[in-house]
Amino acid sequence: MSHFLVRRLLQATMLVALMSFVCYALIGLMPGDPIDLMLSADPRLTPDDIARLKAIHGLDQPILERYLAWLGKALTGEFGYSRLYSQPAAAVLGPRLANTALLMGVSLTAAALIALPIAVTAAAHAGTGFDRAVNALCFAGISVPTFWLALVLILVFAVELGWLPAAGLPMARDPGLAERARHLVLPVLTLTIAAVGGHVRYIRAAMVEALGQDYIRTAHAKGLHPRRVLWRHALRNALLPYVTILALDCGALVSGALVTETMFGYPGMGKLIFDAVMGNDYNLALLALLLVTALTVACNLLADVAYAALDPRIRQR
Amino acid sequence: MTALASAVAAPRMPGFLRRLWRRPGACASILVLGLLGLGALLAPLVARILGHDPEMVDLLARLEGPSLSHPLGTDELGRDTLLRLLQGGRVSLLVGLVGAVGAASIGTAVGLVAGYVGGRLDALLMRVCDGVIALPMLPLLIVLAAVDLQKLGVPAGIADSEDASIYRIVALVALAGWTGVARLVRAGVLSLRERDFVTAAVAVGCGPWRIMLRHLLPNTLSPILVATTLSVGSVILVESVLSFLGLGIQPPAASWGSMLTNAQELVTTAPMLAIYPGLLIFATVVACNVLGDALQEALDPQQSRSGR
Numbered sequence: 221m222s223h224f225l226v227r228r229l230l231q232a233t234m235l236v237a238l239m240s241f242v243c244y245a246l247i248g249l250m251p252g253d254p255i256d257l258m259l260s261a262d263p264r265l266t267p268d269d270i271a272r273l274k275a276i277h278g279l280d281q282p283i284l285e286r287y288l289a290w291l292g293k294a295l296t297g298e299f300g301y302s303r304l305y306s307q308p309a310a311a312v313l314g315p316r317l318a319n320t321a322l323l324m325g326v327s328l329t330a331a332a333l334i335a336l337p338i339a340v341t342a343a344a345h346a347g348t349g350f351d352r353a354v355n356a357l358c359f360a361g362i363s364v365p366t367f368w369l370a371l372v373l374i375l376v377f378a379v380e381l382g383w384l385p386a387a388g389l390p391m392a393r394d395p396g397l398a399e400r401a402r403h404l405v406l407p408v409l410t411l412t413i414a415a416v417g418g419h420v421r422y423i424r425a426a427m428v429e430a431l432g433q434d435y436i437r438t439a440h441a442k443g444l445h446p447r448r449v450l451w452r453h454a455l456r457n458a459l460l461p462y463v464t465i466l467a468l469d470c471g472a473l474v475s476g477a478l479v480t481e482t483m484f485g486y487p488g489m490g491k492l493i494f495d496a497v498m499g500n501d502y503n504l505a506l507l508a509l510l511l512v513t514a515l516t517v518a519c520n521l522l523a524d525v526a527y528a529a530l531d532p533r534i535r536q537r
Numbered sequence: 538m539t540a541l542a543s544a545v546a547a548p549r550m551p552g553f554l555r556r557l558w559r560r561p562g563a564c565a566s567i568l569v570l571g572l573l574g575l576g577a578l579l580a581p582l583v584a585r586i587l588g589h590d591p592e593m594v595d596l597l598a599r600l601e602g603p604s605l606s607h608p609l610g611t612d613e614l615g616r617d618t619l620l621r622l623l624q625g626g627r628v629s630l631l632v633g634l635v636g637a638v639g640a641a642s643i644g645t646a647v648g649l650v651a652g653y654v655g656g657r658l659d660a661l662l663m664r665v666c667d668g669v670i671a672l673p674m675l676p677l678l679i680v681l682a683a684v685d686l687q688k689l690g691v692p693a694g695i696a697d698s699e700d701a702s703i704y705r706i707v708a709l710v711a712l713a714g715w716t717g718v719a720r721l722v723r724a725g726v727l728s729l730r731e732r733d734f735v736t737a738a739v740a741v742g743c744g745p746w747r748i749m750l751r752h753l754l755p756n757t758l759s760p761i762l763v764a765t766t767l768s769v770g771s772v773i774l775v776e777s778v779l780s781f782l783g784l785g786i787q788p789p790a791a792s793w794g795s796m797l798t799n800a801q802e803l804v805t806t807a808p809m810l811a812i813y814p815g816l817l818i819f820a821t822v823v824a825c826n827v828l829g830d831a832l833q834e835a836l837d838p839q840q841s842r843s844g845r
Contacts, residue, residue: 235668243680251685359830363822365774365794367781368815371801379805471673478675479778493676494782497683509680512673520671 224528232521239513240294244287247506250497255279300503304496309503312492313511319389320488323481324473326404327411328466334412335419342420343427343458344450354420361417370410370483377406387485407484411477415469422465426458433457460530464523471519474512556835563831566824573821577630580623589617592624592789612799612810621791622813628792629818632707633773633825639711640772641718641765645757648722649749653730663723666716674713678775681709682784702787706779710772718764725757759836763829770825777818793818 255273259265265273274280281289293299299309342354378386385403430436431454439449478490485491489512496505557563576583584590587608594616603610608619651662682705729735730753738752777794779785786792793814800811 231664231667232671235671238668239672243677246677246680246684249684249688250680251683251688359823359826360819363770363774363819363826365777365781365815365818365822367778368797368811368818371797371804371811371815375804375808375811379808471671474673478679479782482782490676494679497676497679505680509676512676516673517671 225525228521228524232517236510236514236517240291240510241287243506243509243513244290245283247502247509248283248286250500250502250505299507302496302504303501304499304504305501309507312504313489313508316487316489316492316508317511319486320474320477320481320490323404323407323411323477323486323488324470327408327415327477328469328473330408330412331415331419331469332466335416335423339420339423340427340450340455343424343431343454346424346428346431351424354424358417358421361413361415362421364414366410366414366479367483369413370406370480373406373410374483389486407477407480407486410480410483411473414480419462419465419469423458423462426461427454430454430458461527463530464527467519467523467526471516471523474515474519553835557831560831560835562827563835566828566831569820569824570828573626573817573824574630576623577626580620580627583623584620587617587620589620592616610809612807618810618813621796622793622817625791625793625796625814626817628703628786628790629773629776629794630821632703632710632776632786632792633769633821636707636710636714636772636776637765637769639707640714640768641761643711643715644718644720644764645722645754645761647715647719648757649726649753651719652723652726653745653749653753659723662719666719669713670716674775675778678709678713678779679782679784681712682706682779700790702785703790706776706785709779710775713775714768714772717768718761721760721764722757725760726753729753729756763833763836766825766832767829770822770829773818773821773825 255270258273259270271280279286297310301307302309302312305312338354342351345351374386377384384405386406387403389400389403431450436449436454439453440446444453474489477486477488478494480486481488481491482494489508493505493508493512495501496508610618612618612621647662647666651659686701686705735748735752738748743752776785776792777797780792780794781797783795783798786795788795796814797811800807800814804811
């Protein structure tokens with residue numbers, strides 16, 4: 221196990237290190253670099269000035285040297301200032317990450333709690349009308365474009381009915397807990413609808429497979445109540461792979477909520493990355509991109525390790 | 538592994554088509570996709586019949602309701618909504634199809650080589666595959682879509698041309714989506730290459746290329762077909778998200794996703810403008826997913842009987 225763990229950890233670290241260079245290079249290729257911005261702010265700058273400015277900021281150096289310089293600073297915890305927020309880039313991230321974690325935690329929990337009973341019931345009655353209806357709904361949930369779903373939900377619940385606010389966070393400086401929760405409903409609903417179909421399909425497939433195993437027949441044969449066989453014997457085995465799906469979804473949602481966050485103006489990591497990329501905020505975009513990359517890779521690693529820890533057969537590969 | 542081995546078996550055409558035909562979901566999906574494809578193909582003809590140009594702006598006829606000359610009304614610039622939808626469908630479906638086939642081609646090549654050659658190369662390719670899977674795709678695609686092609690040395694004429702955004706998005710989705718097919722093909726090849734017919738082919742003196750292309754590839758076509766069908770849907774979703782965010786298809790060209798960008802601001806005054814393109818994306822993606830699922834079960838009845 222420890223050998224497996226060390227190897228996986230090493231691979232993940234290498235991937236993040238590699239991606240830090242790739243992201244650095246990509247950010248440098250985005251339109252409108254800082255010198256262009258200075259030039260547009262002050263058209264009197266001459267080509268000589270520009271060359272001098274480039275030299276001051278080290279932009280005349282080859283990319284590898286610039287990257288190493290950035291890396292050296294980054295490793296001491298210095299990530300530069302955010303252009304959009306006029307704060308150290310690292311200070312901008314903290315609250316955003318907390319917001320995303322809240323959104324993600326609530327939506328994933330809701331999706332799991334809704335998916336479990338539906339999937340188990342569908343698997344227990346595989347092939348019936350209920351099972352087929354669930355399957356059709358799952359396809360709908362998987363296939364709906366998130367931004368359009370958000371748009372339709374806003375249209376129905378905020379514009380037509382006026383029940384819920386269309387923004388993800390209240391405007392007031394010190395809103396009550398109830399007010400915050402009310403604003404969270406639509407974004408959470410969007411993410412939950414988008415996630416629940418996949419979860420149901422996954423658990424259902426695992427359940428159907430588990431229900432076909434010999435130990436289920438044994439459990440039935442020794443006279444256990446069918447409900448106990450279903451929820452205890454079958455579900456425990458079916459949930460094993462589901463743990464990894466949850467971990468993978470966590471990783472995907474760190475940045476995957478980007479569209480939902482943007483649609484509802486919810487200040488999370490996804491919206492931050494989008495705003496930073498669109499607003500030429502190089503330092504912030506780079507740091508945020510690296511952070512979500514590291515977090516996603518870490519969640520994937522966690523999924524692998526959790527699976528191996530729960531199922532000893534995996535480790536021996 | 539037994540499931541995979543049977544998934545790799547050659548498609549048995551008649552039985553497979555019969556099984557596909559018996560599934561109402563599959564038939565409905567084929568019908569929906571056929572209709573949408575037909576609409577996209579016939580867009581110029583419809584434009585001729587209605588007598589409008591899909592890009593023609595008519596500010597005196599903004600946001601009109603449905604009428605004889607504008608069956609679905611007009612948008613905020615007075616363009617015919619039906620024609621715009623058909624025109625957008627051309628772009629969305631094309632990007633979905635070409636992107637998915639591109640991704641499948643890269644994946645097939647990687648999977649074949651990794652599975653057949655094995656050893657260090659296999660380990661390297663699979664680590665790359667694992668790495669790509671573990672990355673947060675959406676933010677990276679956004680950055681990639683925002684990269685200034687001129688800074689990469691692409692001449693300004695090409696970088697700014699009207700079709701550049703379409704080529705770019707096809708390339709991006711292909712680069713992001715090849716991993717699934719690569720794993721499937723590799724797994725198939727790993728079990729196939731131990732089979733007698735491969736040994737026989739080696740004994741007869743076939744080179745590695747011939748074995749990969751003539752003996753292994755045809756036997757892995759079923760999972761490739763399923764994965765490609767499924768990924769047409771996800772490619773269309775990715776394209777629509779990027780276009781919606783303003784990073785995909787650039788005006789005056791439009792896809793269903795980019796049509797929703799403008800519709801978003803008008804959602805209170807002209808909600809139908811936001812409903813139509815989304816419904817079409819939704820219908821296309823559902824149809825691709827249902828069809829892919831049905832294909833899988835039709836190509837591989839044994840696996841579906843055991844529940845997956």
